Amino acid sequence: MSEYRWPIEKLNDILQPMRETDLIVIGSRPSQGKTTLMLNMAYEFTRKGMRTAYATVDRSRDNLEERLLQRHRYSEDLLKDGEDEYFAMRSRYREKLRSIPLFFLDLRExxxxxxxxxxxxxxxxxxxxYDICFVDYLQLIRERxxxxxxxKELxxxxxxxxxIASQLKRTVMNNPGNLPQEKDFHDFEExxxxxxxxxxLHRERSYDDNAPKKELRVIVSRDRGKPVNRETVLHFDWERATLMEEEQESIAR
Structure with a gap:
């Protein structure tokens, strides 16, 4: 059975390699970073040579592409050179993005x-x-x-x-430190x-204005079908929707 290292190195410290039949669920409350993390993972898988699908029943292809284009700092710099150069550069980056094997599937169609x-x-x-598929997100699928x-069968x-992303219930707010637990998943037994x-995922800054702004806490409660208790912290530039450790000079072809 084929195995794949996680595309974000710090995740390899807490997770075993992903297998080709695995179902991975990423859960959090709204605005905690599910889409941002999954888009970064999808993009990095593509950079490492994997053909990657990002399926959504929530957002358009243009919306997702725009979030990935935020990782480039052309916006603030090129506006100084005039709108024509600004829009020309945006167009070039979008064309490059569409040339890599990252496929946005708008399942609303x-x-x-x-x-x-x-x-x-x-x-x-x-x-x-494609070799791997991301689905964003579970609660928007009707007749579930x-x-x-x-x-899992698929x-x-x-x-x-x-x-696949899943939104957690408001019961997270009743947990110590507002930390998510498995019981906070909808249909957590399934x-x-x-x-x-x-x-x-947990962004402490969402609950405490004095908490570090750029941190995303990643908590793993199950791996390879067995209960575990592991975690790490990733650092994101939320305005650019990208991992701070990454180099963002160009889009890989």
């Missing part, structure tokens, strides 16, 4: 029920031949009964890791039964 989402990911894989089982059938890896 297919339908938002679990069977149609799964069918679209399966069908489009034949065309785009048994949805995690669908995704990962096994396609021999492809699937990373997630425990189906997910190979469970990751939770």
């Amino acid at each position: 297919w339908g938002e029920t679990i069977d149609k989402v799964a069918y679209a990911i399966d069908d489009l894989k034949c065309f785009f031949r 009964e048994g949805e995690l089982k669908w995704f 990962a096994t059938f396609l021999q492809m890791p699937i990373v 997630i425990n039964a189906c997910a190979d890896t469970i990751i939770m």
Whole structure:
């Protein structure tokens, strides 16, 4: 069975390599960094040579591309040279972004029920031949009964890791330090039964104005199907929606 190192090095310190049939669930409360982390992971997988799909039932392709384009500091610099140069550079970066094997799948065009989402990911894989798929996010899929089982079976059938975001319940607010726990997942029993890896995100700054602004706490409660207790801290430039450790000089082809 093929294995893949995580595209963010600090995650390799707390997680075993991803396997080709794995279902990975990333959960947090709103505005904690799920989409930002998954976009960075998808982009870095592509830079490392993996054909990567980012499926959404929430955002348009243009919206996701715009978030990735924020990682380049052309905006503030080029405005000094006039709007024509500014928009020309934006256009060039967008063309470069569309030349790499990162495929944004707007599943709203297919339908938002679990069977149609799964069918679209399966069908489009034949065309785009991607090696890994991100899904953003679970609670927007309608008729969701048994949805995690669908995704686990899909990962096994396609021999492809699937990373899916899930929004946590407000019960997080009742936990010590507002730290997320597995019980805060919607349908957490099914997630425990189906997910190979469970990751939770926490931005302390959301609850405490004096907390470090750029930190994202990554908590792993399950890995390779077994309970664990591991965590690390990533540092993000939230305005640019990018990891601070990364070099952002150009988009890799």
